[in-house]
Amino acid sequence: xxxxxxxxxxxxxxxxxxxxxxxxxxxxxxxxxxxxxxxxxxxxxxxxxxxxxxxxxxxxxxxxxxxxxxxxxxxxxxxxxxxxxxxxxxxxxxxxxxxxxxxxxxxxxxxxxxxxxxxxxxxxxxxxxxxxxxxxxxxxxxxxxxxxxxxxxxxxxxxxxxx
Amino acid sequence: xxxxxxxxxxxxxxxxxxxxxxxxxxxxxxxxxxxxxxxxxxxxxxxxxxxxxxxxxxxxxxxxxxxxxxxxxxxxxxxxxxxxxxxxxxxxxxxxxxxxxxxxxxxxxxxxxxxxxxxxxxxxxxxxxxxxxxxxxxxxxxxxxxxxxxxxxxxxxxxxxxxxxxxxxxxxxxxxxxxxxxxxxxxxxxxxxxxxxxxxxxxxxxxxxxxxxxxxxxxxxxxxxxxxxxxxxxxxxxxxxxxxxxxxxxxxxxxxxxxxxxxxxxxxxxxxxxxxxxxxxxxxxxxxxxxxxxx
Numbered sequence: 001x002x003x004x005x006x007x008x009x010x011x012x013x014x015x016x017x018x019x020x021x022x023x024x025x026x027x028x029x030x031x032x033x034x035x036x037x038x039x040x041x042x043x044x045x046x047x048x049x050x051x052x053x054x055x056x057x058x059x060x061x062x063x064x065x066x067x068x069x070x071x072x073x074x075x076x077x078x079x080x081x082x083x084x085x086x087x088x089x090x091x092x093x094x095x096x097x098x099x100x101x102x103x104x105x106x107x108x109x110x111x112x113x114x115x116x117x118x119x120x121x122x123x124x125x126x127x128x129x130x131x132x133x134x135x136x137x138x139x140x141x142x143x144x145x146x147x148x149x150x151x152x153x154x155x156x157x158x159x160x161x162x163x
Numbered sequence: 164x165x166x167x168x169x170x171x172x173x174x175x176x177x178x179x180x181x182x183x184x185x186x187x188x189x190x191x192x193x194x195x196x197x198x199x200x201x202x203x204x205x206x207x208x209x210x211x212x213x214x215x216x217x218x219x220x221x222x223x224x225x226x227x228x229x230x231x232x233x234x235x236x237x238x239x240x241x242x243x244x245x246x247x248x249x250x251x252x253x254x255x256x257x258x259x260x261x262x263x264x265x266x267x268x269x270x271x272x273x274x275x276x277x278x279x280x281x282x283x284x285x286x287x288x289x290x291x292x293x294x295x296x297x298x299x300x301x302x303x304x305x306x307x308x309x310x311x312x313x314x315x316x317x318x319x320x321x322x323x324x325x326x327x328x329x330x331x332x333x334x335x336x337x338x339x340x341x342x343x344x345x346x347x348x349x350x351x352x353x354x355x356x357x358x359x360x361x362x363x364x365x366x367x368x369x370x371x372x373x374x375x376x377x378x379x380x381x382x383x384x385x386x387x388x389x390x391x392x393x394x395x396x397x398x399x400x401x402x403x404x405x406x407x408x409x410x411x412x413x414x415x416x417x418x419x420x421x422x423x424x425x426x427x428x429x430x431x432x433x434x435x436x437x438x439x440x441x442x443x444x445x446x447x448x449x450x451x452x453x454x455x456x457x458x
Contacts (some may be wrong), residue, residue, distance in 0.1 A: 018373030028368050032180075042372045047166040089372070 021090030025102035080111035174385035192394025195343035202336030227313035247293025351448025391445020395438035
């Protein structure tokens with residue numbers, strides 16, 4: 001981003017958030033809205049025209065294997081599918097940075113691998129991805145740069161995952 | 164334009180999501196505006212009657228003694244020069260007798276009366292600007308000052324009482340309007356605040372994906388404006404239905420009192436003001452609800 005975001009004023013925060021995709025542990029999906037409407041929220045905020053928004057939502061859902069679920073409501077989906085919807089919402093605007101905060105914290109081991117594979121493929125497509133997790137084993141599985149924090153301080157910075 | 168579409172869609176979705184509270188807000192604003200509109204309608208019609216009074220019941224100035232045509236013409240011209248006087252007609256003693264004979268009980272009352280007991284008079288019609296008790300009083304005093312005039316009649320007490328009633332109606336309209344408007348404002352503000360709490364999860368997510376404060380707040384303001392406008396439409400509709408239902412019996416009553424004066428509905432300006440007032444109530448209610456809310 002090239003800026004110290006810690007010094008950003010309150011008014012500048014929305015503009016920063018529009019350039020960062022965020023995935024949460026608890027998905028943060030709206031139960032009353034369909035999958036398509038949930039994903040589209042990020043584009044609505046940007047003022048993306050209706051037809052283009054629908055097309056981009058369809059493309060990202062297709063990429064995540066959810067196109068057949070676009071008119072479903074989140075509560076009718078499995079945990080893994082819900083997290084994929086959250087990832088779709090974060091990626092639909094093509095942000096240069098994706099932040100994933102414990103994205104697999106609420107998922108079983110199989111779904112965890114599925115979601116992490118999706119996140120890894122996003123990184124391979126050129127998006128900078130930062131994943132926060134307590135699962136050291138998960139970090140080791142992907143030989144990527146790993147930074148270990150303790151009480152908010154960096155205690156380790158490895159180029160190829162934790163030893 | 165696209166953003167506006169999104170905001171309108173979000174506002175409409177909000178209204179649909181809580182039909183009960185939306186209906187309560189619309190109803191409250193509608194009732195408040197109905198009461199204000201009712202008194203405004205009453206005032207408009209009372210004012211209308213006052214104008215008819217000026218047209219149909221002229222001020223009559225009676226001569227002390229018989230006057231010939233030539234000197235009467237001089238008094239007519241002098242009366243016409245008084246500010247606020249629209250027209251002056253000389254009614255000779257003979258013409259007054261003729262007119263009295265033509266009235267319902269005139270012939271019977273004149274039985275046994277010798278000669279012509281009716282004085283000649285000037286019948287003075289007032290201009291629109293002079294149809295209030297103060298102006299009529301002034302014109303009557305100026306006519307009384309004519310040396311040939313003995314007495315001036317114009318129903319001053321009635322006019323003054325009526326004008327006082329009109330002022331009471333106007334004051335009641337403002338007073339009740341203010342009290343009910345504040346109540347409507349409070350209810351609109353609270354129902355919109357309830358809507359905000361009910362949708363906090365949605366607002367939180369919108370903020371997280373980068374929506375600005377304006378983007379998050381605008382739909383609520385729009386909701387308030389729409390609810391207020393609907394309240395205005397409800398009030399106008401109720402007034403219109405009531406007016407149509409009671410026009411005939413009320414019109415008859417007025418006719419008995421002072422002659423023909425067809426009841427009028429609120430003009431375009433007043434109707435627009437009622438709608439605008441509703442929108443303002445809803446909008447201000449929403450803005451107040453958003454004041455204490457930070458996201």
